[in-house]
Structures are given as C-alpha cells and as structure tokens.
Amino acid sequence: MTHQDLVLPNGLTLVLVPQPAVHRAVAALYLRTGSRFETPDNNGISHFLEHMVFRGTPTLKSAHAQALAFERLGGTLYAATYVDHGVMSVSVPPRNFEQVIGLLGEVTTSPLFSDLEIERGIVREEILEDLDDDGRVIDADNLARAMMYEEHPLGYRITGGLETLARFDERMLRSHHARHYTTANAVLCLAGKIDEAACVKAVERAFGGMPRGSRVAATAPMNGQKKPRFSFVENQSSQTELRVAFRAVSERDRAEPSVEMLLRVLDDGMSTRLYERICDRLGLCYDVSGMFEAYEDDGVVDIAAGAAHERATVVLKEVFALVEELAAHGPTDEELEKAKNRHLWSVEAMLDDADAMASFYGLAALAGIARTPVARHEELAGVTRAQVRDAAQRVFRPERMSVVAVGLLSRAEENRMERAVKGFGG
Template sequence: MIDRDHAWPVPVRRTLDNGLRALCVPLPHLHTAHVLLFVRVGSRFEASEESGLSHLLEHVLFRGCAAYPSTFELNTAFEACSSGLDAATSRDFTTFDASCTPKNVPRVLELLGAMMSAPTFADVEVEKQVIEEELQDELDSSGRDVDCDNLAKLALFPGPGLGAKIGGRLRRIERYDEDDCRRWFERHYTGLNMVCAVAGPVDAEATLDAIGAFLGGLPRGEARSLATPTMRADLPALEYVRHAGSQTDLQLAWATVAETHPDWPALLFAQRVLDDGSCSRLRHRVVDQLGLAYHAGAEFEIYQGISVLAIETQTRHSMVIRTLDALLEVAQAMGTDPIDDAEFERVRSRIAFELTSVRDAPGTAAYWFGLQDLHDGSDTPEERASRLARVTQDEVRAAWARHILMGKVQLTVVGDLAPLDRAALRRRLHRLRAPAREGAIAARARAATAG
C-alpha cells in the first residue's frame, strides 16, 4: 500500500467560465513541473469521411499561430522555456505537453494559449506529406496496412470509431485542406472539451490563475461525447494478412469491461500476472521455457466506457502454431489455475510501488489527474492502490473466467504462413468456437426455461 507518512497531494481544481477544467497537483518536493493539455478529440470521434483528421490537425497546429507564425518560431519559443512541446493523438483524446522549471510554467501556458487561440492552419499540404511518411511503417510496399494492432482493432470494432486507425487512411488524408482543419478545430478545440493539468513545485492558485489568463478566452463550444463502440458479433474470429517479413505478428484481443466496473481491478491484476517483469507468466512460458519468441506481453488498454486486453508476440513463420498454442495455454490457465501466494504478492507490491512512484513524476501525476477529469472520473492513485490491495486470488480467476472467454477472442495474424499452418490456424479457431456455441445454446435453454 502507499506510504501514509507521505500522503498523496490533493489536486486543486477550478472550472473556467468557458468550461475548461483546470487543475494543479502541488508536488513541493520536486524540482521540475509539467504542463499538460487534454483535448477531447481523436479517431473515435471521426466518421468514415473524417478518418485521420484529428491526427492531421494535431500536426497542423505546430505550423504556427498569429504570435509565432511559423513552425520554427513556435518551436523556438517553446524550447526557450521548456523541454519543447510534445503532442500525441489517441483514440479518445489528444494531448499537448511540456516539462519546464516551475518559474516557466506561466510562459508555457502563455504559448499554449497563443497556439490554441489563433492557429494559422498554414502548410497543410506539407504536413500531409509528413504524415504520409509517418504512416509508411504500418504499410507494405503495395500500401496495405500490415500493423497487427491496427488490424486487430478494426476486426474487433468494425467501422468508424474505436476500431478506426488513428493516423487515418492515406487516400482520405490526401483530400483534406485548410477548411477541413479549421472546421475540426472549431468543433473540438473549445473550453468544454479541454482539461489543463499542471503538476510540480508550483503555487496552485497562481497556476490556476495563469491557466485562466491564457486559456480562459477560448470559445466555450459544445461538449463532444463518444458513441458506444460496435463490437464484432461473430467472435471468436481470425484475421490473417499475408506479409513476407522476417517474422509473424500474433495478437489475441478481447473487448472487456470499463475502468469503472467492479471486476476491473481483478482484471488489471490478471494482466500484471501475465506481463509484469521478467518472471511474469507469458515471458516465463513463451520465452524462457520454450524459446519461441524474444518477447511476449499483455497490454490492458483503457478507453472511455470499455477496455481491451491484448496478448501479443512476434515469432518465426514456422513457429506460429506452437507459439499460438503456448499463448492460449497461458491465457486459459488464468481462469483455472491457482495463483500462488508468492507470485500474487510480488505483483501486488510492484503495482503499489508503481502507484507510489507517480508522486516523483510530475508528468505522470498531471496525466493521471487530468485524464480522470476528462473522463469525469474520480479515482486517485491512493484509492486505486486501496482497491487493488483488496483483490484476492480467487477474484482474479473468477473475473478472468467471466470476462476473458476463449470463445470471444479476436485472433490477428500478420505473416507468411505455409498452407498447412494456415489450416492449423483455422482448426484452432474451430476449437475455440465449440465452447462458445455450447455456451450460447445453454443460455438460450436457460432463457426458455425461465420464460
């Protein structure tokens, strides 16, 4: 558990007149500060005809503003007072952030305000070329997407929204112009769709005043909401894309409960049992014992209203079936085999350490509390540590058995498999479907009996 002698700081919050939520996390024991702006915009907000527009706009905003009318001038201003401005577009939101000394926090906020208040939307055509280069590592020589995670998301969540590629489709991006960027900016870059978080050794009230001074003049706008994602109905399913690289990428993915669900802490615990350090289950079995891959891991991706658990690795084409069997073996065992006390306590202590160490990282603290505000949450690191401290081995197994069903998996394979191995993949899928069919028949029978 978190050391109570050094209590977690309490964020100081203020909602500006334009709806922007501002917060400051005082960390007086540190020497650097972090400024982070969340914007509720990303690929999940895009219709098919808007694919990649959020990511393009993020790039275009660096092309200058009224006060700093070029990329060079804007970046020079940021780098004179901070580590430089970084930005990232995700599915649920976009971020702009910089680390700096405490005395430079107002200056960074001033520059962010200038950038968001009067962007020039210049050089859109040049930035489209930059994005085309950025997206090349996800494509093969013929322009097909061969990124395993992109393909898995699209297969699991068909259509626009959560399954859409963050960077978008190149043919769609080629059509965008300044007017498209301006329209998307005016829709999403407004006070009601923003959270600004600052963490570090700063005065909270003065920092909130600075946020208000430099970002409080943005238009209020209309709050944007996310639609419930549409999930594939015919799971388990296989997506195989032939790609003649040196290895095959494998991913097993499940859509599962949101962060607010009572079972979510137990599922997070399960993911950490699978992949948290060199002695975790996936690495121990797939790498250390069988030597089938250099790395095997599990990611628990958190989105608003839903989570995705993904188990993934890369291996030689000829080892795909053996590797898949090993991944399935480890995954199935999570719902049946006991977790011994030493393994369980090791994971628990590592989680507690990770949560405690957030107090020493202003960027992580700003991200944690800012994202909670963006998603209308209230979970603090201390509260999460307390919830995780109450999780038991039996609850982990039970949550896994309830939510991570082998008959609900999306299997995605990108590689160059021999015909016999492709047939073996289909046989594996058929075996996974059998329990799913039996479960559906039993459910219908129970419903009929109840009726």
C-alpha cells in the first residue's frame, strides 16, 4: 500500500491513500481541536461547534438541506469530537467523490451558525445523559479523568457542562472556528478508489480558502500524585460501574508500543486475560474492557467493568490481581504471539476498508507520527515479553492509579473498596 503526502499552497496537509480494489471513496478531515484545548470558561465549545457545522452553509440554508445534499450523493456526513482532535468524514460511491469533497469543504469552512438555540437544546439533552436528577456527574469515565488530571484540560468533559453551554454564542463559536479550523491544525485524508490528480484539484477548489492560522498549543499535564486515588459516587442503578485508570505513556514515548501490546494482552477478544478471568472463569460481570489512549504528552490505560453492587469490590480485587501478575511475570509467549497475529490480521483487513485507512493515515499525520500500517505492525511485532512486563511495572503503580465507583454501596462495602485501593501495590 502506497500513500502520498502533499501540502497545498495554503498549508493544508493532504494525504492520498489509493485503494483501487474497493468500491468506496472516503474523505476525512482531522482537526486539532477538542476539550484539551479549552478553558473552564469555554469547556465544551469544540463539541458544540461540531454540532453547529451541521446547521447549513451559504448555499445549503438549513440542516435538512445540508444532510440531503450529502445523502443524494450516497453518503452521510459523520463528525465526532474527542479529547485532543475532531473529525468530519464521509464515504460515497467513487463517481460522486469530487462533488462530496466540495460539500465537505463548504461545510467546514463556511458554516452559517444558524438555529443556535435548537442545537443548544440538543446538546443539553446529550449532557443530561451523564448527570443525575440533582445535576451531579455520574459518568464513570468523566469522573475518572477529572480525578486523574484535576484542573488540567485532559480532565475536562468533552461535552462540557450546562453552565458553559448556556454561555456559547455566535461570537464565541466563530472565534473558536477561526482558531482551530485552519490549515495549521488540519489534515485531510482521501482514501479508497480515487483519481489522485482529480482529487487534488477538487481539494484545491474546496479547501483553498481555508486560512493558514497557527498551530494551537497544548499544555502538558503535571503529575504530583503520590498515592492511589479513590472516589465513590452514589447513584440509583442496577449495577456499580467501576473504572480503574492508570496514567500511562505518550504517543512519542519509546515504551508506547510495549504499552499497546500490554493492553492487547489484557483485552483483545474474549480469550484474553481480562474477559477470561472476570467473566468466563469467575462469572462476576457480563462484560469488562480495557483501553489505552495515548496523547502527545501523556496517556491513560483504563479498565472498565459493571457489576452487581455486592460484587463490585470482588471485581476490583480481581482486576488488581490480574495487573499485578502481568507486572510480576509479563505475558506468556503464546499470549504475545496471538496478540501480534491479531494485529497483523487487522492491518490486512484495512486493505478492504477505506474508512479505516483514512482514519489511520489522517490521525498519524495530524499527530506528526510518520508511519504506515505495516510500519506500525513492525513496531508492535518487535515488542518482547520482557518489554511488556517492564511496561506493566511502569504503568501499574499506586501513584499512577485512580479508581472510581458509581452505584449503590453500603458504607461497609465502600470502606472495603477504599481499603483495597489503598492496599494496591503494597
């Protein structure tokens, strides 16, 4: 698989990934935006702006007209906001690709910002999903990040809160758009069955007016944590949600591939350690999962589980035992080989998936990580058992851990859970 990196005259990075054998073409615009680039006064504005770009353009006067324009070409505009980036993408039949590039350029560079109050009401409903009747945050993921990063933006909620949402106006949205929707903060990736020369011309027409701007800076988080952190939030629910989160490594850390393989040993299918132990063998949960998220200057390994209230502490102790075993002994040869093979097969599957290819190359270019899917696999394939063990020893430490429980625990059960947290690694 070959790809081509170009820079347009206005500074926009364009990545072309031709896949002649597929029957779709994908345009994905990645932007350096998200909650980590916000402040307490405007937290949530990146997410709200993502919603507002669906509300029409100078030639598509309404949200309906805009949606119809994309759907007539065989695609649906997708958008999402994450902690440190945003994406807008669309997949269409190749014969309609140049037209859809034009639409994507218009939507991202010339939003109308109309129907602000309607969209504010929609986002309000989204925010309410993470709150209880008293307005308290009950989403375990948000609570864990806030505990880990305290006042740093990496601990902010992507959606923000009701207070900030109420303050957003057109002036603030236009200011945020002018700062982040610029070529210095954007990568456009085109993948699938594409005519490269025609695509370049279409992008120049559609995105030529995007301003250059300047790259938005990110402030690195400090870590003054000395011991495990624990928080219990009472919530009327059928289960207690657990999050066991560890500060990990950044995407540029030499140990990043080892931490990725550590996560894959923990959770990459139902036969891996986490699911086999907690669900299959002990029957404590319906589901349990692990995640590794790397940023430019930090990272998080997170383990999530939901369990009956009376079982929550038992589940937590089993998670602790599992990560301590990996830190002590590392994975087996068989586990590591299976994880590497599964990654290789996922890379091969990308050859038939234009969306996955656009995502890989777009994110890699936005982060400034020069690699191909094959090069990434070679990186992971070179990881040894000892390196995974060392990564586990580095990450699974008391002073890196934050634990959140959201549900119904008796006072005695809460105390047992807190003692278990304090005793981790002791």
